[in-house]
Amino acid sequence: MIVELRGVCHGYRRGADLVEVLGGVDLCLDPGDFVAVMGASGTGKSTLLHILGCLLRPAGGSYLLDGEQLQGRPERELAALRSRRIAHVFQMFYLLPHLDVVQNVALPFLYQEGLSRSEVRYRVDDAIDRVGLGQRRKHRPAELSGGELQRVAIARALAPRPDLILADEPTGNLDARTGGDILDLFQAMNDDGHTIVMVTHDRHVASRAGRLVTLRDGTLHDG
Numbered sequence: 001m002i003v004e005l006r007g008v009c010h011g012y013r014r015g016a017d018l019v020e021v022l023g024g025v026d027l028c029l030d031p032g033d034f035v036a037v038m039g040a041s042g043t044g045k046s047t048l049l050h051i052l053g054c055l056l057r058p059a060g061g062s063y064l065l066d067g068e069q070l071q072g073r074p075e076r077e078l079a080a081l082r083s084r085r086i087a088h089v090f091q092m093f094y095l096l097p098h099l100d101v102v103q104n105v106a107l108p109f110l111y112q113e114g115l116s117r118s119e120v121r122y123r124v125d126d127a128i129d130r131v132g133l134g135q136r137r138k139h140r141p142a143e144l145s146g147g148e149l150q151r152v153a154i155a156r157a158l159a160p161r162p163d164l165i166l167a168d169e170p171t172g173n174l175d176a177r178t179g180g181d182i183l184d185l186f187q188a189m190n191d192d193g194h195t196i197v198m199v200t201h202d203r204h205v206a207s208r209a210g211r212l213v214t215l216r217d218g219t220l221h222d223g
């Protein structure tokens with residue numbers, strides 16, 4: 001199993017109160033799974049994704065990533081794990097405006113040690129080709145369309161060859177046709193064996209995943 005969440009709980013302070021958002025989430029993912037997470041606004045989908053991405057430590061429960069217990073691990077180790085094994089794709093792309101496509105896609109390698117420059121260059125070029133942006137290598141974000149920006153963000157996610165890709169509304173800012181092209185890319189990544197968790201509000205988008213789970217009342221339900 002690549003991901004094993006057991007009884008994961010989390011809440012936030014609101015004034016004097018602690019408001020529980022996740023109240024015992026269980027989720028098991030095998031390598032190569034493609035799961036869509038749905039749920040009403042405010043049910044905790046982003047919170048769950050942040051926990052899966054090791055950006056947030058859950059208040060309770062356990063998280064095993066590829067059999068490794070993450071609870072109690074120092075921040076330094078979590079950061080290393082995150083950069084090596086997990087990639088994020090967001091609705092807002094989060095590209096750096098002064099860098100070109102190649103430089104944006106190469107960003108994750110700033111935090112990774114042990115790869116030669118030629119290996120990094122090969123992985124960056126390969127990821128850019130895979131998302132179909134071979135002709136846009138020297139363009140900056142302001143010179144690209146919304147769909148192209150999301151392709152750059154996906155190439156940046158793919159380049160380090162992560163085990164787990166986490167996507168938060170990756171088609172939320174795109175028109176239906178461009179969103180469809182981006183979903184085709186997710187499909188292709190999944191066919192290549194990447195494990196994907198994708199949060200979406202759109203049932204049609206969710207139908208592209210192999211499995212659908214819904215967050216309701218703090219826990220996950222199949223379907």
Ligand SMILES: Nc1ncnc2c1ncn2[C@@H]1O[C@H](COP(=O)(O)OP(=O)(O)OP(=O)(O)O)[C@@H](O)[C@H]1O
Nearest residue numbers: 012013014021039040041042043044045046047048
């Ligand atoms: N850092 C925070 N501090 C306090 N409350 C928070 C924080 N982050 C999220 N919340 C609250 O926790 C609840 C769940 O938020 P979360 O963003 O995980 O939900 P969501 O399902 O992703 O929502 P949406 O679909 O609207 O993006 C919300 O009520 C939100 O206001």
